[in-house]
Amino acid sequence: MSRWIAVLAGLALLIGCGPKVEMNQGPVSVSGKLTASGAAVGDVLLTLQPLDTGHVVPISVGADGSFRGEVIPGKYAYYVTANEGKPGAIDKVPADFRQASMTRTVTVSAGQSTLDIALD
Numbered sequence: 570m571s572r573w574i575a576v577l578a579g580l581a582l583l584i585g586c587g588p589k590v591e592m593n594q595g596p597v598s599v600s601g602k603l604t605a606s607g608a609a610v611g612d613v614l615l616t617l618q619p620l621d622t623g624h625v626v627p628i629s630v631g632a633d634g635s636f637r638g639e640v641i642p643g644k645y646a647y648y649v650t651a652n653e654g655k656p657g658a659i660d661k662v663p664a665d666f667r668q669a670s671m672t673r674t675v676t677v678s679a680g681q682s683t684l685d686i687a688l689d
Contacts, residue, residue: 594622594641594642594679595641596639596640596641597639597640597641597642597677597678597679597680597681597682598637598638598639598682599637599638599639599640599677599681599682599683599684600635600636600637600638600682600683600684601635601636601683601684601685601686602633602634602635602636602685602686603615603630603634603635603636603649603685603686603688604634604685604686604687604688604689605661605662605663605666605687605688605689606689608661609633609634609635610630610634610649610658610661610662610688611630611631611632611633611634611635611658612630612631612632612652612655612658613630613649613650613651613652613655613658613659613661613662614627614628614629614630614649614650614651614652614653615627615628615629615630615636615647615648615649615686616628616647616648616649616650616669617638617640617645617646617647617675618645618646618647618648618669619641619643619644619645620643620644620645620646620671620674621643621644622641622642622643623640623641623642623643623645623677624641626638626639626640626645629652630649630652640677640684641677642677642678642679642681643676643677644674644675644676645674645675645676645677646669646670646671646672646673646674647669647673647674647675647686648666648667648668648669648670649662649666649667649688650667662688663688663689666688
């Protein structure tokens with residue numbers, strides 16, 4: 570019996586000394602406004618592409634440039650594409666912002682609620 574106790578105690582020590590496992594943070598709700606040269610850009614799709622943690626987040630942008638979405642905290646590259654049913658709205662988006670760029674990023678932090686993006 571004492572032999573089993575020693576084995577279990579040894580296993581408990583090994584488990585306790587293992588690498589620290591960090592849990593991914595849950596998503597945070599963010600809202601914001603998409604603008605270009607100070608004017609609202611709406612009826613498009615804003616896509617956030619994760620650079621470290623998280624997952625791809627497509628966010629529909631309303632006619633007034635406002636958007637709301639659930640995003641896992643982390644660093645994201647972003648780009649804007651046409652929203653289904655509103656193909657002409659993409660014309661308001663500067664060409665450089667219609668494709669992903671790893672140097673154009675936003676960071677979402679835990680507890681953050683506002684994420685305004687200017688396409689300038």
